[in-house]
Amino acid sequence: MAGRTTKNMTDGSPMKLILGFLIPLLFGLLFQQLYNMMDTIIVGKYLGVHALASVGSTGSINFMIVGFCIGVCNGFSIPVAQSFGEKNEKAMRRYIANSGWLAGIFSVVMTLAVCLMCRSILGWMKTPEDIFDGAYAYIFVIFLGIPATCLYNILAGIIRSMGDSTTPVLFLLISSVLNVILDMFTILVLHMGVAGAAWATVISQGISGVLCFFYMKKNFSVLKMEGDEWKPDVRTMKTLCNMGIPMGLQYSITAIGSVVLQTAVNSLGAATVASVTAAGKISMFFCCPFDAMGSTMATYGGQNVGAKKLQRIEKGVMDCTILGAGYAILAYVVIFLFSDTIALLFVNSTEAEILRDTRQFLLTNAAFYFPLALVNIVRFMIQGLGYSRLAILAGVSEMAARAVMGFCLVPLFGYKAVCFANPLAWIAADLFLIPAYAFVMKHLYRIMRCPTRELQKAAKGEKQRQKRRARFVI
Numbered sequence: 001m002a003g004r005t006t007k008n009m010t011d012g013s014p015m016k017l018i019l020g021f022l023i024p025l026l027f028g029l030l031f032q033q034l035y036n037m038m039d040t041i042i043v044g045k046y047l048g049v050h051a052l053a054s055v056g057s058t059g060s061i062n063f064m065i066v067g068f069c070i071g072v073c074n075g076f077s078i079p080v081a082q083s084f085g086e087k088n089e090k091a092m093r094r095y096i097a098n099s100g101w102l103a104g105i106f107s108v109v110m111t112l113a114v115c116l117m118c119r120s121i122l123g124w125m126k127t128p129e130d131i132f133d134g135a136y137a138y139i140f141v142i143f144l145g146i147p148a149t150c151l152y153n154i155l156a157g158i159i160r161s162m163g164d165s166t167t168p169v170l171f172l173l174i175s176s177v178l179n180v181i182l183d184m185f186t187i188l189v190l191h192m193g194v195a196g197a198a199w200a201t202v203i204s205q206g207i208s209g210v211l212c213f214f215y216m217k218k219n220f221s222v223l224k225m226e227g228d229e230w231k232p233d234v235r236t237m238k239t240l241c242n243m244g245i246p247m248g249l250q251y252s253i254t255a256i257g258s259v260v261l262q263t264a265v266n267s268l269g270a271a272t273v274a275s276v277t278a279a280g281k282i283s284m285f286f287c288c289p290f291d292a293m294g295s296t297m298a299t300y301g302g303q304n305v306g307a308k309k310l311q312r313i314e315k316g317v318m319d320c321t322i323l324g325a326g327y328a329i330l331a332y333v334v335i336f337l338f339s340d341t342i343a344l345l346f347v348n349s350t351e352a353e354i355l356r357d358t359r360q361f362l363l364t365n366a367a368f369y370f371p372l373a374l375v376n377i378v379r380f381m382i383q384g385l386g387y388s389r390l391a392i393l394a395g396v397s398e399m400a401a402r403a404v405m406g407f408c409l410v411p412l413f414g415y416k417a418v419c420f421a422n423p424l425a426w427i428a429a430d431l432f433l434i435p436a437y438a439f440v441m442k443h444l445y446r447i448m449r450c451p452t453r454e455l456q457k458a459a460k461g462e463k464q465r466q467k468r469r470a471r472f473v474i
Helices: 014-047 049-056 059-086 089-124 129-144 146-161 167-189 194-219 234-266 270-286 288-306 310-343 352-366 369-384 388-413 415-473
Strands: none
Touching: 014 049, 014 167, 014 194, 014 270, 014 288, 014 310, 049 129, 049 194, 049 270, 059 089, 059 129, 059 146, 059 234, 059 288, 059 369, 089 129, 089 146, 089 234, 129 194, 129 270, 146 167, 146 194, 146 288, 167 194, 234 270, 234 369, 234 388, 234 415, 270 288, 270 310, 270 352, 270 415, 288 310, 288 369, 310 352, 310 369, 310 415, 352 415, 369 388, 369 415, 388 415
């Protein structure tokens, strides 16, 4: 089943396979963040600090709602990866068909709900009056584009589950270039303001989803539905929801803490919001390798647990952790040397306070990148192994840490507390995830190896009986 466009991750060197899967995915994520940064750069440079703050003030609610949809779609791809590892093509096709039905239902319901509540949500977040209209114009369009987000993420997740991390990246590169072009056109030519940047994002992501669809239709003959495989199946949908909804909730629960924190940041004024926005965009760019490691571990874990190769799973986690530690050191050095220069992409050199605060945020977060690496590696591995519900509790840990910062420490210590919110959340998640991973692996060894040990014991006993018979005959 592993043809020209797929990759079997159950045989061969784990480090080599991880790097081969991770690097194309990383380039795609980097390019995606690059064009997201272009959104922010164009908005900040051409529309001003208030427009930059308008977009930035919606970041946490964007992550909570859109992140839920992305998490659900990524969760749907886990049974696909497991079926691929088992070489069960019929089950794989049924999972893919039913994930399409579910993704369509989720996207429509979510779009209607959040668009109707959009203005109220911004009010609950205490969005400053001078940036409220801009924030609403931007996030409303982003929410309208939820179906496009779901389309790309469900199809890209399925393609990656079959070991192909390169193709979704290529389509993402195409849409990224288109996004930048549309940014310039909608903002500088059509004068659509921040709404123009949102429309550029939605349209380009929709195009990348369409490209994934036609690519799958042309190149994955193994996915051609047979009989009634395309029809909705309650049992299959239940399995998909058991994987997808916990993964989506993990994103949303994590984001609740970010919403609380963003509310506290909003209370500090537009300049602080602009600083956090610029720093957050830069930090997201540097964190792309950690995101790539997480996606790689989900596919690697899903395929290998399907093939019942648990020792490969442990080796893969160790190899990826080494990669994460090395990159965390490199990223801190680069940020320490060049953060001031990078920040000038978003604001003018006259904004001395924003530049100073941006550097402080970046350096504080970069000092804790290794805990972030562990969060992504371990959490996504747990999800790939089929224990998505455990990952929700890690999200609860992050939510609690950020909520404490937002409710208690930001009012007391101001911007310094904002800078330490993410590191505290990452450490809190690790304190849960590492023991949870150990528990999951112990459980898998027990349920997968006990029958093998029993068979070996029986075979040994039979061999001893045969020896006794031979002696008796002699």
